[in-house]
Amino acid sequence: GEDVEQSLFLSVREGDSSVINCTYTDSSSTYLYWYKQEPGAGLQLLTYIFSNMDMKQDQRLTVLLNKKDKHLSLRIADTQTGDSAIYFCAVKDTNAGKSTFGDGTTLTVKP
Amino acid sequence: EPEVTQTPSHQVTQMGQEVILRCVPISNHLYFYWYRQILGQKVEFLVSFYNNEISEKSEIFDDQFSVERPDGSNFTLKIRSTKLEDSAMYFCATRTDGTGYTFGSGTRLTVV
Numbered sequence: 657g658e659d660v661e662q663s664l665f666l667s668v669r670e671g672d673s674s675v676i677n678c679t680y681t682d683s684s685s686t687y688l689y690w691y692k693q694e695p696g697a698g699l700q701l702l703t704y705i706f707s708n709m710d711m712k713q714d715q716r717l718t719v720l721l722n723k724k725d726k727h728l729s730l731r732i733a734d735t736q737t738g739d740s741a742i743y744f745c746a747v748k749d750t751n752a753g754k755s756t757f758g759d760g761t762t763l764t765v766k767p
Numbered sequence: 768e769p770e771v772t773q774t775p776s777h778q779v780t781q782m783g784q785e786v787i788l789r790c791v792p793i794s795n796h797l798y799f800y801w802y803r804q805i806l807g808q809k810v811e812f813l814v815s816f817y818n819n820e821i822s823e824k825s826e827i828f829d830d831q832f833s834v835e836r837p838d839g840s841n842f843t844l845k846i847r848s849t850k851l852e853d854s855a856m857y858f859c860a861t862r863t864d865g866t867g868y869t870f871g872s873g874t875r876l877t878v879v
Contacts, residue, residue, distance in 0.1 A: 687867065689867050689868070691870075697872060697873075698858060698870050698871060698872035698873045699810065699858060699860075699868075699870040700870070701867045701868065701869065701870070704867045744809075744810060746810075753798055753800070753815040753817065753822055753823055754800065754812040754815055754823055754825075755812065755868065756812070757802075757809050757810040757811075758809065759808075759809045760809060760810075
């Protein structure tokens with residue numbers, strides 16, 4: 657089955673850029689998502705990208721997809737303390753309804 | 768912005784008891800899911816539901832679990848005889864064609 661890997665922790669200073677990385681194994685993955693989870697809260701969809709795209713930008717968020725390497729990244733520009741949360745990468749193929757989630761990357765933003 | 772609503776937000780139950788977790792999907796969404804997240808662990812797929820039937824389920828979703836859409840609006844997850852290891856955050860998610868999931872805020876189930 658699909659395997660999704662993320663590094664577990666990232667710490668940055670306020671105002672810097674954050675880059676959260678994700679790798680996946682199934683090349684048929686078509687929908688690739690980034691979710692944010694604040695402590696004790698649910699999963700908030702931040703952005704998603706289709707596999708026929710290389711990049712998607714949405715305000716401070718930039719998603720880059722390297723299909724050849726099966727690598728997805730989320731860049732947060734001008735990171736703020738309110739961005740501190742766990743960020744989950746999730747992938748889905750066109751045939752399966754389910755998404756497979758990574759372990760989540762805990763982003764800590766220091767003032 | 769449309770929301771997926773889950774109730775209750777927190778449920779405490781005794782081991783062996785039945786629980787029903789409720790979800791109200793976004794009205795035009797067609798695909799419904801339950802995921803769970805044990806504290807500190809990754810989000811795990813339980814089951815997907817489409818056209819009034821289960822379309823896929825994981826090995827976690829054994830005979831103790833069931834789902835239904837009793838009245839065309841609610842989407843429920845029932846655990847027949849809860850075990851300690853069922854303690855987790857349970858998330859309902861819904862989507863329609865071409866969109867990502869919208870997750871509810873979750874039900875924290877504590878089995879004592």
